[in-house]
Amino acid sequence: MQPNSAATPAAGRVRPTDVYFFGTCLLDLFLPEAGMDAITLLENLGLRVHFPQAQSCCGQPAYTSGHPNEARAVARAQLGLFPNDWPIVVPSGSCGGMMKHHWPRLFAGEPEQALAEALAARVVELSDFLLNVLDFHPQDRGLPTRVAVHTSCGARREMNVHVTSWALVDRLGNVERVVHDHESECCGFGGTFSVKHADIAGAMVTDKAASLQHSGALEFVTADAGCLLNINGKLAKDGERVFAGKHLATFLLERTGGKA
Amino acid sequence: MSEQQTITLYPSRQFKDNARAALKDGELRQSLRTAMDYLMAKRLSAFSDGDELETLRTLGETIRQRCLAKLPELLEKLEAQLTANGVQVHWAETTEQANEIIHGLIARRGGTLAVKGKSMVSEETELNHYLEARGVTAVESDMGEYIVQLAGEKPTHIIMPAIHKTKAHIAQLFHDKLPDTPYTEDVDSLIRIGRNALRDLYLKADVGLSGVNFAVAETGTLCLVENEGNGRMCTTVPDMHIAITGIEKVVEKLTDVVPLYSLLTRSAIGQPITTYFNMISSPRKPGEKDGPREVHLVLLDNGRSQAYADEQLRKTLQCIRCGACMNHCPVYTRIGGHAYGTTYPGPIGEIISPHMLGLENTKDLPTASSLCGACGEVCPVKIPIPEMLMRLREEEQRPAGEVVAHPLRGQGAAHTGKEALAWRTWRGLFGQPGAYKLFGWAATRLRGLTPPGQLGWTQNHVPLKPAAKTLHQLVRERDAARR
Amino acid sequence: MSARDNILAKLRNAPRSAPVEPDVAAHFERFGPRWNEVEALRHWATMMRSVKTDIVWCTESDWPQRLAEQVKARPIRSLLLARQTPHGALAHTALEHNPLLQLKTFDRMVDDWKDELFNDTDAAFTVVRCGIAATGTLVLWPDADEPRTMSLVPPTHFALFDTRTLHADFHTAMTSEAWPNGMPTNALLVSGPSKTADIQLTLAYGAHGPRDLVVLAVLPPHLSADQLKDAA
Structure with a gap:
């Protein structure tokens, strides 16, 4: 890493x-x-x-x-x-x-x-x-699970921090991180892009949601609210009731027993 | 800059309709995805050393920026050097002028058949149609371009013109359009059919047309990059060679082409080098037995000087036309090149086309990007494409009547009163803590009234519904509980 | 005002800041390959073979014989060569006893025999100016003796390459031979036979130029073909 x-x-x-x-x-x-x-x-x-x-x-x-x-x-x-x-x-x-x-x-x-x-x-x-900075080593108290990680383009290409979410997830003992198809590709949010070019953005989020669903993961995490609303909003629109994503912070807090 | 422009408003074109149609074409989607995945993987394998890649990209950027900084001087030097070598140089401000010049040169010899090597600039000028209307047949000789021309289409990709076609399409096309051609999907056979059809034309053609990858001012040399050998045919066999290129293609020194050529082939198709790198510096000299007796270069502006006028937008002209931005673009991958309706599709097309066609004709292109940054990340000369897109968004959103010091054709074309009002409202709510607090309070209280239709959002998503309490409120409650 | 004046005026009118001077040489000094003679040749051969080039290792004395063998092994009925050059004369001597082969010389303007060149000339033999190891490349500078179409139009191209002229990379070739001081009518880098992947990204050879490229690579006396045998 x-x-x-x-x-x-x-x-x-x-x-x-x-x-x-x-x-x-x-x-x-x-x-x-x-x-x-x-x-x-x-x-x-x-x-x-x-x-x-x-x-x-x-x-x-x-x-x-x-x-x-x-x-x-x-x-x-x-x-x-x-x-x-x-x-x-x-x-x-x-x-x-x-x-x-x-x-x-x-x-x-x-x-x-x-x-x-x-x-x-x-x-x-x-x-x-x-x-x-904190060198956080989360103590995993959760049941074994598999997750996929979606990294926002801002994190990946502007902040150069796509490796950090992976590393944190990898520090969780009972969590298997799976890679999804075209992982580095944008989910199609792009702010007003998803409104102004809804057809194209829709095709992008459809593909992203599908590759996350087919990754073998039980859920996905992301550290970006825009991507999360985009992908979860799409999954919900398609009637998906089980598979969904959550913010990395929520996931980490849950795994470390900090959340009821 | 002393020139100023007052913004007026324009209508627009059909990008969104084209994109919608392309998205429904499952076969096209599959072809594009497979091809782009292949090209991305090939590029990655061609740059195995990340340090070398980054150093080379920076070098490429520096070379292109240096050449652009000296552009008028280099163009004059190129012209002087080429003229001394016996190559005739012509200048065209518009596509119409370029076509006139080329037709004039062909007509002077009574030419009726031209063979063409790959030239995106000639696509820009729609040269083939111009010549056709005046009795000159121009045949594309690059395999991909030949296929596209035979099908009556335009290239869908600047490096791989027929990337949207399957071999079954091409088998049917050859069978239908070429006499005595049996239907075959065997690629070697298809290439042989194309080869045989074209060899006869090289022999008969009065004129060879080509593009230029790099024009070297120092030595007066036109460099052409290719794999097939059709470019060599077009520039060697007919008695006249006419090359056409954009004014930005000039480089200062011969050694400049070494890193740029390496960046080009590796970024475009993941090849360490192409089969041919063809460097032409003069027409046939006394004593030489082949090569064209006349060589011409047409230098085309067509909006490039508009991009040049602004130091930020000038970076657009650093482009060496590798197509890597297309190959890596999630939007291009889903809609293909035709949807853009422009000669140059994909991210580079979104930032160069407005200068060629005006924002009034391209207003949906700068917004047709999620700004994911994949294009900028792979650009071999580090054009900050997302930054250019944002700048063009700003330019096309300017209100009518605003006076600007940097005129662009079609500025303000995407401005609508409704959108401007929305952003002013947003500013009013988000720009003042009191208003924002009230907004958050209202949004959470009225969340039951969330409209079921929210512009384009609800086309793909469930409606966005505010939470019961804002984060601001949750923090306040927690702080209160602690006290 | 002419189009030229208008364009140049617009460009001159734009604000410009002093550019940073790139250091091309430093880049290739840092990242350029560092090979000994054998390593460079092996790399060159591996690269060329990866794009379907045939390489025949030869010596100073046996290359005409090897050429004759290569020609005989293929269905070639006519071959174009420059008899007036020293290497052309040697090739001519080695090939003239083949009764099935017609030897041709480029002794007229191309315009006078285009048809025959295109439709009735199976192969050509030319000399190579130098080679480039990094990319597996031959450099050709066609001239009056060996015109441009020789290495382009006939379906098979035999190229005689003195391996002592192998440069590590393109930059070294260009600078050590002082190309910027003067370029010929046409200079070419050739890396394999003509190819295309324009149909569904499927690689096919023999698009418009030669289908076959055969390099007679002449080794200096201190090197033997055995030393290069394992080049893929």
Whole structure:
């Protein structure tokens, strides 16, 4: 397993006492339990988790839809929420990628440029943080199972953290991680892409759901709410009642007995 | 830039309908998936050393950026060097001009038959139709292009033009269209049929047409990459050779082609090298017994200078046309090249076509991507394709009346009042903590009223329904309980 | 204004920043192959054979005889060669006693015998300028004696290759031979017989150029074919 070479800042590499948690709008509105699970997981590992109540969204939906002014306005509202020099943990590769790589671009030449760059340097994706900063070795208390892992494209190609979810799952003694067909391929979410090009996005998520279902896994995990809503939404639409996915944080918390 | 443009609004074309039809074609889907899987695996095996690959990609990027930074000077140098070598250079701003020049050269000799090596730029200008209408038959000689032309279609892939066809399709096509040809699905036999049909034409053709992979300014050399030998035939046997290429294809030095050629063949088809690398620097010299007596190069702009005008969009022109972005694109893999309705399909097509055709004719292309980044990851010259797509999305969303310093044809073409209002509303809700808190409160309270139809989302998914409590609320409740 | 002036003016009008100068030589110094003579030849032969090239190891003295054997082993009734060159004369001497073989010389402009070249010439014999080990490649610089169509039109191409001219990679070949100082009318890299995979990705040889490429690879006196035997 390659160590994560993503340029995570020195501040994030040293085990901190406190972290900020940026919940992301999708988790906030549609999968809040997964957000709570991530927070609980971090607290169980001895961290103080700070959740700024004024947070909303990183701005990505508008940014990738050709509306940078709207994206900037929303991102700007987040910039003042992280005054202490703590890591900003984000339970999503694509939102993390937005904050880490695109905020500096979005605020280039703006008065907030330096602040955005400083924050970007402190952003760390949850699985990367658990593995590479906390060196989390989860004690697996669950029954033997098989899971497939879907990694978001943001995590894979922007944050370079696709190996971290695998590594965490591989540290669970009773969990067999299975590889699914075309594992590195996008699930077809892509924000407004899945609305503007519903036919193509539908073909993509159909294929992704099928390859996860046929992988031999009993369930799948992903560290990205967008992908999770996309794939689970598709499975549910097709009437699938058994096979579904959950957020990596939820899965880890369940396996370690932290969740009833 | 002093030039400015005021945004006006345009209608659009048929990409979504084409895509929908292609998605329903099971045979096409299967052909594409098999082919793209094969090409991806081949590429991967051709770059076994990841360190070498990354260093080479960076080198390729640096070379292309250096060549683009000196583009006007290099074009002049190329022209001077080619002219000194005896090659005649022509310039065309538009496809119409390029076709006129080529037809004029052929007509001057009274030519009626041209054989063509593979040239995507000639597809761009729709040269075959132009010539046909003026009494000149232009026959494609690349096997894939020949098949596509015989079928009355256009290429579906820039490297593998007939990738959408099975051997059964081709067997039927040859049987139907070529005299005395029995139906056979044996690929060797099919290739022999194609070979025999074309050899006669090389012999008779008045003119050979070709594209160019790299035009070397330093030595005045046109480099052509191929496996079949048809390119060599077209550029060697007829008495006149006309090459056509985009103005961005010039490289400064002969040594520049070494890494670029390696990147091209390995990225495109996973081959360490192609069968032929054909370097042409002059027409037949006194004493030489073959080769064309006249060689011409047509340099085409067709929107490239628009991309060039902006330093970010200029990166589009780094492309060496390997097709790796197509092979790795989950969208291309599902709809194939024809759906795009453009000469260049797939990710590179999504970012180059708007400059050639205007955003008014291509407005659905920049959004036809989940921004998964696979294209940028494999691009041999590191074009940040997702970044280009986002920039074009921004350009096509500009409102009418906005004045911009970087004019692009068709800017604002995708703007709608409805979408703009949606984003303004979103900004109002998500940009202010108080409004967002209220929004979260309302969304969770009114979740029972979730509409069963949510634009395109519910076509493939159950409706998105807000949770009973937001994460904000759960955290507040937990904090309260702890106090 | 002409199209030329318009295009150049538009390009000049664009903002440009100073480019980074790439170091092509450094790349190939770092990643280029490091082989001894035998390793390089083996790699070259493996690569060429992987794309259906026939390689016949020869010596300085026996290559004309080996050529004659190779010709005899195939249904070849006519062969084009450059009798006026030293190697062409040697080949001619070795082949002229074959009663079933008609020898031809490219002694006219191609325009005067295109039909015969295309339809009644089974093979051609030419010399190779140099080779490239990394990619399994022959470099041809056709000239007045051995014109471009010789290695292209006849279905079988016999190529005489002095293995002492083998370069490690394309970059070394180009720079050590100072190609940038002047290119011929046509220079070619040839890596195998003509091929295509345009029909359902199925590889087929003999698309438009030669179906068969036979290399007579002449080894220097200190090397024997036995040393290269296990090259796949």
